[in-house]
Amino acid sequence: MQESVQRKGALRVGSLFGIPFFVDASWFLILALVTWSYGSSLAAQHPEWEALTPWITGFVSALFLFGSVVLHELGHSLTAMAQGIRVQSISLFLFGGVAQIERESRSPWGALAVALAGPLVSLALFGVFFGLGQVLPLDGPIAAVVSLLASVNLALAVFNLLPGLPLDGGNVLKAIVWGVTGNQYKGVRVAGLTGQVVGVLMILAGLLAFGNFSGLWFAVIGWFVFSNARRYSDYARVQERLSAFTAAQAAVYSEPVPAGTTLRTFADLYAVSSQQRSFLVTDFSGRLVGHVDRSVLLAHPVEQWPYIPVASVLQPIDASETVASSEPLDAVLVRLEQKRLSRLAVLQANGLLVGQVRIEDIRRLFDHPQRWRLAG
Numbered sequence: 001m002q003e004s005v006q007r008k009g010a011l012r013v014g015s016l017f018g019i020p021f022f023v024d025a026s027w028f029l030i031l032a033l034v035t036w037s038y039g040s041s042l043a044a045q046h047p048e049w050e051a052l053t054p055w056i057t058g059f060v061s062a063l064f065l066f067g068s069v070v071l072h073e074l075g076h077s078l079t080a081m082a083q084g085i086r087v088q089s090i091s092l093f094l095f096g097g098v099a100q101i102e103r104e105s106r107s108p109w110g111a112l113a114v115a116l117a118g119p120l121v122s123l124a125l126f127g128v129f130f131g132l133g134q135v136l137p138l139d140g141p142i143a144a145v146v147s148l149l150a151s152v153n154l155a156l157a158v159f160n161l162l163p164g165l166p167l168d169g170g171n172v173l174k175a176i177v178w179g180v181t182g183n184q185y186k187g188v189r190v191a192g193l194t195g196q197v198v199g200v201l202m203i204l205a206g207l208l209a210f211g212n213f214s215g216l217w218f219a220v221i222g223w224f225v226f227s228n229a230r231r232y233s234d235y236a237r238v239q240e241r242l243s244a245f246t247a248a249q250a251a252v253y254s255e256p257v258p259a260g261t262t263l264r265t266f267a268d269l270y271a272v273s274s275q276q277r278s279f280l281v282t283d284f285s286g287r288l289v290g291h292v293d294r295s296v297l298l299a300h301p302v303e304q305w306p307y308i309p310v311a312s313v314l315q316p317i318d319a320s321e322t323v324a325s326s327e328p329l330d331a332v333l334v335r336l337e338q339k340r341l342s343r344l345a346v347l348q349a350n351g352l353l354v355g356q357v358r359i360e361d362i363r364r365l366f367d368h369p370q371r372w373r374l375a376g
Contacts, residue, residue: 115171164195192233199226251355
C-alpha cells in the first residue's frame with residue numbers, strides 16, 4: 001500500500017536505506033490478535049506440544065508476518081527511490097503497512113512499476129517459504145511458522161492485487177488508465193470507483209459471516225478500503241479541477257515590505273496593523289529578496305528602530321518556498337501539503353512578486369465558484 005500522508009503519534013523503531021520505520025500504537029493490537037488467533041489454533045491442532053509452545057510459535061509467526069509486510073513495503077519504496085522519489089517513512093499500523101511516498105511517479109509506467117513491486121516481493125517470499133517447506137524436513141513449530149508465512153504471503157499478494165484503491169491493484173489500474181488515456185486523474189477516479197465496489201463487496205462478505213471474528217474483521221477492512229477509495233476519488237476530482245488554473249490565479253496580493261524600510265516604519269505600517277508573523281520583502285524593482293519576521297522588533301531596542309533597515313535583518317527565502325506564477329494549481333496544493341508550508345510566494349519569470357498563495361486561498365476559490373470565471 002502506498003500513501004502520501006504522514007502518520008502522527010507513531011513510534012520510530014529504526015531505519016533502513018535511509019527510510020525511517022514507524023510502528024503505530026494500533027499495530028500492537030493486531031500483533032496481539034494474530035498471536036492469539038494463530039496460537040489458539042496451534043494449541044487445538046497440537047495438544048501434544050508443551051503449554052507455551054503454541055503461543056510462542058504464534059508470537060514468532062506474527063513477528064515474521066509483519067516482517068513480510070515490511071519487505072512488501074520496501075519493494076514499493078526502493079522502486080520509488082530508483083525513480084528519484086523520496087520515501088518519507090514506512091509504518092506498520094492496524095491494517096498492515098504503508099509506504100509514505102513523497103510524490104507520484106512522473107510517468108504511468110513508473111507508477112505501474114512502484115505498484116507492482118510490493119506484490120512481487122510477497123510472491124517471491126511465498127516461493128521461498130513454500131520451497132523451504134517442500135525441500136527441508138521441517139517439523140513441529142518451525143514447520144508451522146514456515147507454512148503460515150508461505151500462505152500469508154500468497155494471500156497478501158493476491159489481496160493487494162484486487163483492482164481498487166488504496167490497494168496495490170488499484171494503483172496498477174490507475175497507472176494503466178493513466179497510460180491509455182493520458183489523464184492521471186481519470187486513472188485515480190476509475191481506480192477509486194472500483195475500490196469502493198471492492199470495499200462494499202468485502203463488507204457484505206464479512207456480514208454474511210456474522211458471528212465469526214474473521215468475517216467481522218474482513219468487514220472492517222472492507223470499510224477501510226471503501227472509505228479510502230472514496231477519499232482518493234474526491235481528491236482526484238479536486239486536483240483535476242485545480243489543474244486547469246495557475247498559481248497566479250489563486251495568489252493573494254499583500255503589500256510587501258520594501259527592503260529599504262526602517263524597523264520603525266515596519267513596526268508602524270506593517271507589524272501593528274497585521275496579524276501576520278512574517279512579511280515578504282522586495283527590492284526597489286519589486287523582486288522578492290526575502291522575508292522579515294515581526295520578532296526582529298524584539299531583538300533590537302526601540303530607539304534603534306529608525307536607523308536599522310529591513311534589508312539588514314531579513315531572512316532569505318528558499319527556492320522551495322516560492323512557485324512560478326504559471327505553475328498548475330494542483331501541483332501548488334501538493335507542495336503546500338507535502339512540505340507543510342503555510343504559504344508559497346508566487347513569482348513571475350523575471351522574479352517579480354505576484355503575491356502569495358495558501359491552502360486557505362485555494363479553498364476560498366472553491367467556496368466562491370464565480371471567482372474561477374473571473375480568474376480565467
